[in-house]
Amino acid sequence: MGYVKGLKCRECGREYPKEPLYVCEYCFGPLEVIYDYSSIREKLSREIISSRAENLWRYQELLPIDGNPLVGLHSGFTPLVKADNLARELGVKELYIKDDSVSHPTLSFKDRVVSVAISKAKEFGFDTVACASTGNLANSVSAQSAQARIKCFVFIPADLELGKVVASLVYAPQVIAVEGNYDEVNRLCSEVANKYNWAFVNINIRPYYAEGSKTYAYEIVEQLGWRVPRHIIVPVAGGSLISKIWKGFHELKKLGLIDQVDARIYAAQAQGCAPVVTAIKEGSEIIKPVKPKTIAKSLAIGNPADGYYAFKTVMDSGGWGEEASDEEIVEGIKLLARTEGIFTETAGGVTVAVAKKLIEQGRIPPDELIVISITGNGLKTQEAVSSKLDKVMRIEPNLNFFEKEMKKRGGEKNGS
Amino acid sequence: MAEKETVKRMVKLIFPQNLIREPVTFQMAKKYDIVPNIRRARVTETVGELVLELEGKEDNVEKGIKYLLEKGVEVKPIVGDIVD
């Protein structure tokens, strides 16, 4: 038995039953899952949570399914890495990386939301799941629907490079390449979602799907020994992850698992697609849509569904927002790899670069606990850095050549 | 000949500063025989946002949206970008 009371409109507060609904029929506001927290409070304690298997379902009472989870039994509980080398480089005292670049099974934080979405879709009795995605989301929906034995449709823009599709196609979903611009693909998908009785993960299942992101926050708190980080930098695309991290922290407080939420949340976006950060800097609660132009494709959402809530989260927490140029993103990726041995995708390059900026600006003080969110794996966006790395040392198969090359290198390094 | 179908479309309109005080929504509605059913609005000093449903004959709604775009109003689906 689950603890979901139902859905509630984030704008007008009207309540709805737990069904595959996503928009308030009165004010067209987005719906959000609400829980019976007093019952959960009786059930959950730090000890009980800590005794459970190390995956995202250890917080099952706070996730919107009623039965047993179907997928994601190895997702979540990713490492919280104490990043002392990077801390030294950035001149801060206590720095952690929450590393979803090693998420099971598809190497991004989307495995969290999709685990919940597919488990819920099956519970609702859908026989088909669908999504529209150019990368991480498509990978995860394809992989997890294969495991859940549920039919899967993935919509992509037809001009997407083939290399990007392999990590979805291999799981044998139906991939539909739509010949049209981005807006036309969006439009078609929302028409399909309205017409077909499918679980479209980020449309009609979105309220449930999005809840999966909360586990990223729960894990950080648990891994810090039931402490909320003072500062956390979060990448923003649709704005769901950042708002759910905030919700997650507050739920833990509501349940008495932590005393207070003294966290400041910082939104990280790419310069070529920063509608939320722009709103933060301008102090405007209206998010103006933009046309994305950035190498950080996984964050290239110009009209974020939860942009306003992302903005609110940052403001309510006393945080801020910053953006990173393409060059800074690449530098961010390289910096994290060089200092911590973690290869992240462009979204991670954005959060590292933004963290660096905020520290340099003095917005984040050097002596307080900082967490940088790393949400995806660098092997998926190798083209972003491949031409920006040191050249390899090319030699003939002969020890002399090797030693000559070594001497040259040593000489270079010593400047002689 | 069959009548063109009546459709309802939920959209978000974003008005730049210079259009906030102009009755563009009203003009569009009148011109294309569209019923604008307003659900929510936010206005700041520099931008306005209107969440509403447009109801009318399918091709009229298309034309109405085009009219708004030409005027400089952004017209977006209320669910945001779906392609992730």
Ligand SMILES: Cc1ncc(COP(=O)(O)O)c(C=O)c1O
């Ligand atoms: C790697 C990665 N990080 C962060 C995000 C941002 O998440 P959200 O859309 O919830 O803001 C996404 C996807 O959108 C992503 O693929």
Ligand SMILES: [Zn+2]
């Ligand atoms: Zn409402």
